[in-house]
Amino acid sequence: MTIQVEHLCKYYQVHQKEPGLIGSVKSFVKRKYADVKAVDDVSFHIDAGEIVGFLGPNGAGKTTTLKVLSGLLYPTSGSARVLGFTPSERRKEYLSKITLVMGQKQQLNWDLPAIETFLVNAAIYEIPDAQFKSTLDELTELLELKPLLNKQVRKLSLGERMKCELAAALLHRPQVLFLDEPTIGLDVTMQTKIRQFITEYNERHRATIILTSHYMADVTALCRRVIVIDHGRMLYDGDLHALAEKIAPHKLIRVEFSETLNGHRLEEYGEVVKTRGQRAELLVPRDATSGVAARMLAELPIADVTIEEPPIEQVITRGFEEAARARAERGESDEDEGEED
Amino acid sequence: MAGYTQSDFVSYYLLLAFVQQMTSVWVIYELAYDIRHGDLSIKLLHPLNPLHDYLSTNLADKIMRPVVLVPLALIAWLIFPTIHYDVTLLNLVLFGAALAAAWLIRFLSQYILGLLAFWVSDSMALNDMWFALSEMLGGMIAPLALFPPNVTAVANWLPFRFMLSFPVEIVSGRLTPTDLADGFAAMLFWVVVSVILYRWVWRRGIRQFSAFGA
Numbered sequence: 001m002t003i004q005v006e007h008l009c010k011y012y013q014v015h016q017k018e019p020g021l022i023g024s025v026k027s028f029v030k031r032k033y034a035d036v037k038a039v040d041d042v043s044f045h046i047d048a049g050e051i052v053g054f055l056g057p058n059g060a061g062k063t064t065t066l067k068v069l070s071g072l073l074y075p076t077s078g079s080a081r082v083l084g085f086t087p088s089e090r091r092k093e094y095l096s097k098i099t100l101v102m103g104q105k106q107q108l109n110w111d112l113p114a115i116e117t118f119l120v121n122a123a124i125y126e127i128p129d130a131q132f133k134s135t136l137d138e139l140t141e142l143l144e145l146k147p148l149l150n151k152q153v154r155k156l157s158l159g160e161r162m163k164c165e166l167a168a169a170l171l172h173r174p175q176v177l178f179l180d181e182p183t184i185g186l187d188v189t190m191q192t193k194i195r196q197f198i199t200e201y202n203e204r205h206r207a208t209i210i211l212t213s214h215y216m217a218d219v220t221a222l223c224r225r226v227i228v229i230d231h232g233r234m235l236y237d238g239d240l241h242a243l244a245e246k247i248a249p250h251k252l253i254r255v256e257f258s259e260t261l262n263g264h265r266l267e268e269y270g271e272v273v274k275t276r277g278q279r280a281e282l283l284v285p286r287d288a289t290s291g292v293a294a295r296m297l298a299e300l301p302i303a304d305v306t307i308e309e310p311p312i313e314q315v316i317t318r319g320f321e322e323a324a325r326a327r328a329e330r331g332e333s334d335e336d337e338g339e340e341d
Numbered sequence: 342m343a344g345y346t347q348s349d350f351v352s353y354y355l356l357l358a359f360v361q362q363m364t365s366v367w368v369i370y371e372l373a374y375d376i377r378h379g380d381l382s383i384k385l386l387h388p389l390n391p392l393h394d395y396l397s398t399n400l401a402d403k404i405m406r407p408v409v410l411v412p413l414a415l416i417a418w419l420i421f422p423t424i425h426y427d428v429t430l431l432n433l434v435l436f437g438a439a440l441a442a443a444w445l446i447r448f449l450s451q452y453i454l455g456l457l458a459f460w461v462s463d464s465m466a467l468n469d470m471w472f473a474l475s476e477m478l479g480g481m482i483a484p485l486a487l488f489p490p491n492v493t494a495v496a497n498w499l500p501f502r503f504m505l506s507f508p509v510e511i512v513s514g515r516l517t518p519t520d521l522a523d524g525f526a527a528m529l530f531w532v533v534v535s536v537i538l539y540r541w542v543w544r545r546g547i548r549q550f551s552a553f554g555a
Contacts, residue, residue, distance in 0.1 A: 072382050074551040088551065095388035107383045124389045 002176060002208045003046040003069065007078035010039040010064050010232075038064040041233035042076070046210070048175075051202055053240070054212040057320050061232040062212040063102075066178045069210070082176055099174040103181035106165055110151045114164040115149040118171055125172035132171065137205075137221040139217055142197050159190035166194070170201065177201075179211045183218055184318040195221050209256030216313040228316070230323055240312065248315040249306055250283040251301055258303040269296055278303075283310065345484065348423035349513075353484055355417055355424060356509045361481075362410055363403060365442040366502065368395045369468050372455035381550070392452070392543075399448060427514030435521070439508035442528050447475075447504045449535035456539075461545040480506025486515065497524075500531045 016032045018021050039061040046052055054062045067073045068080055071094065073088035080087055085094035108117045122132045140146055143163045148156060156164065166182065179198070183191040195218060202209055213219055219226060219240070226243060230235040236243055253270065257278040264271050269292050272285035284292045289307055296302060309315075345353075361515050372395070383392040391434040402413065415501055426432075454471060458464040476482065479501035496502055507524055510516055 067382070070386060072551060073549065076552075090385070092388040094387065100386055102383075105383055107386075121387075122520055124387050176517065 001045055002048045002050075002083060003044075003210075005045070005065075005069075005078070006043050006080075008039055008042045008065070008068065008080055009037070010068055010073060011076045012036045012038055032233065037232045039068070039075075039229075042229065042232070042234045043078075044227055044234070044237050046208060048208050049206040050225060051198070051200070051209040051211065051223050053219035053226040053227050054125045054210055054229070055219060055316060056212075056229045059231075060229045062229065064182055065229070066100060066180050066210065066212065068223060069084050070098055070178050072100075080190045093195075094214045097174055097175045098178065101163070101166060101169045101170040101180065101182050101193055103184035106161065107168055108161065108164055110154050111152065112167065113150045114145075114153055114156075114335070116152075117164075118149075118331055121171050123170055126223075127172055131173075134169055135173060136167075139170060142200055143167055143193075153202040159186045162186060162190070162194065166183060166197070173205060175205070175207055177207055177209045179209060181213055183215055184213070191215065191218065196221075198222055208257070216316065228319075229319060235319075241309070244309045244312055244315045245286075247319040248285055248310055250310060251282055251286055251289045253282045253289065253296070254295065254306045254308065254309045255280050255282070255300070255302055256304040261300070345487065348421070348425065351421050352426060352427045353509060353513065355414070356426070356512065357480065357506060359410060359414060360440060360443060360505060360508050362406060363440060364447050365402075366399060366444070366451050368399060368448060369451045369455035371395060371398070371453065373458050373464060374460045376455075376550075385547075389544075393491040395452070402442070412527045420484050428512065429517065432512050435511050435525075436508050439503070439511055439525075440521070440527065442532055443508055446500055446531050446535050447526075449539050450500070450504070453535070453539055453542050456542050456546045459549045461499075475501040475504055478502065479504050480509070484511075498527050500504075503528045503531050513532075 012035070013033045014036050015027070016034050040064060042061070047108060054065070056062050062206045064073065068075050069082055069087055071090045074088045079318065084099055085091055087094065108114055109225060110122075116234070121127075121276060127135070140149070143166065145163060145167060148164060150161050153164065162182065170177075177198075182198070183194050186194065197221060198209065198211070201207060207325065209222075211218065224235070224240060225238065227234065228242045228243065238244065247278065251270075257280075260278060266275070266280055266282065272280060272282055272284040273280040282292075293307060345520075347512050370431055375384065381391065384394055450471065451468060454464055454468045456464075457467060461467075478485075478496045483500060485506055488496060501523075506527060510524070511521070
């Protein structure tokens, strides 16, 4: 087992300041602190070679968890072990086997070409020359870096820079990759390329990967398994598609009619998501799906009908919305917590 | 004035300016920026103490600086031909050693102050105080020998002298062999203290950093 996390908690004390000068004076005399539970009793195990998606809204605790796993943060309680190491000990042997890529932070030197940073990293990680050359060749090929390597980093576009960042983070051939929003701000073509690259890297090196992303497409394309956290708590750990079944209370019925509907009200059958010409899409409670479909077939002039899971993006967005509503009803606050940058 | 002629003053301040240039340190600004913007996290991901990163940035500057400084010094010598130093091979070696030590003490003391940013929001204010003290007691406003004798006696042992004026004193030819030996002993003491203090603060700081946010 590559990653073992048991009852991990990470609480921050955050200084609260009222606005304005009076607030400043008050906070100088007596500081108020609030405890923020960025990660609250999270446990999971990940095997070698798995790609796991970390899902959750902003401030859910995703970044904090990745920072604990990469040794940047001490857990408040609970434990984490990766590759047999305790990350917070920050052993050199450990740091040489992992990488953390943060889409919003960069390690490349802004004023120099990327290749210079690569050479520095080769020295820092004590990569033998031959291995450095072959890894660089491989990354250059997979990420199409050839025209970028000798250009000043500040002259590169966002997507080009991200590719170079990935390369810089992978030169030492880490066995475990923590990718925090690796495709943030990139256009669709570039997102696809980065995704393909991650898959390739995983297959070639059997690397273990945890990935967070706001783009569901990243997760659906890369991860069979997802871990969902919200407000520091773990909501789900398992198969991506089973997640839809578990948290989506509805199924989607798509129908095509043989003639234009007259006098039939589709709302009777379920929540109408879309109608266009003689086609319609309805959301129907999961348990009632077959009954409703049968009724529609009997009562309406139907040419074609399919029953599907609703798109995973919708499911998860709704799931979080409902969780937030439930919290609001219980009177819990729902402010943005946890993730600091 | 107290055995200092005009040309003694010119010689003193010219070399003092050279020492100040060759020991200049700005690591507290880099550290403060990196800690506040979270860029220190990126350095901490590498299997290498970030001190090496900051040290090498500063050393690179020290290699480039003489390129500008040496021509300027030559011009100054043309303008003030009375400039004189007690140049012997031994003095040059001692000067070099004292210069390196001055740089190290300066660098580490500022680095330690910078690390205090783990606990306080503004470490820069402390640095301003430290800087003012080192100007005053490091021989910037006047050569330390011209202070009242009891002030000189104390200042001779404080770290500020070894961050600035000590290398200049070596080649001024005013130190007796005993003064030199005492000076080097005190300098070594401050180097060791800086290293020990740095290690102590770093170990605690990094724990603080990782406990309260990164």
